[in-house]
Amino acid sequence: SSDIVYDDTSTDEEEETGPVYQSLEEAVALVTSDTAREIREGVSALHTLLTRGDEWVYQYLYFMAVGEYRLGEMKNARKHISAAMRVNSLSPEAKALNALIRDKRRA
Secondary structure: OOOOOOOOOOOHHHHOOOHHHHHHHHHHHHHOOOOHHHHHHHHHHHHHHHOOOOOOHHHHHHHHHHHHHHHOOHHHHHHHHHHHHHHOOOOHHHHHHHHHHHHHHHO
16 A cells, blocks of 8 residues: 555664564565565564564564554554554654554544
8 A cells, every 4th residue: 555654764784684684674575565465474474573572673563563554454553553653652654654544443
């Protein structure tokens, strides 16, 4: 959906973190896919990554919310974006996605 803002910025340090970043990148590619099956795979991969409890928690939660939003699962999307905003309350991307989810749930 073109109304979602993807936070795909990364730093040189992030590029060098190896397997976790590569897995995150792959999961994001799935979540932003055009097929529901791949979106679900991406959300599942992000859930697995989230259990690591590393410094990427915000990204995992944000993109889980993106995936759930794209699947029309607003309850789960809301849960994940709320958790992401607890980690990074200043994120303009999270605020924008939160507003989209809120508007969809009201519709």
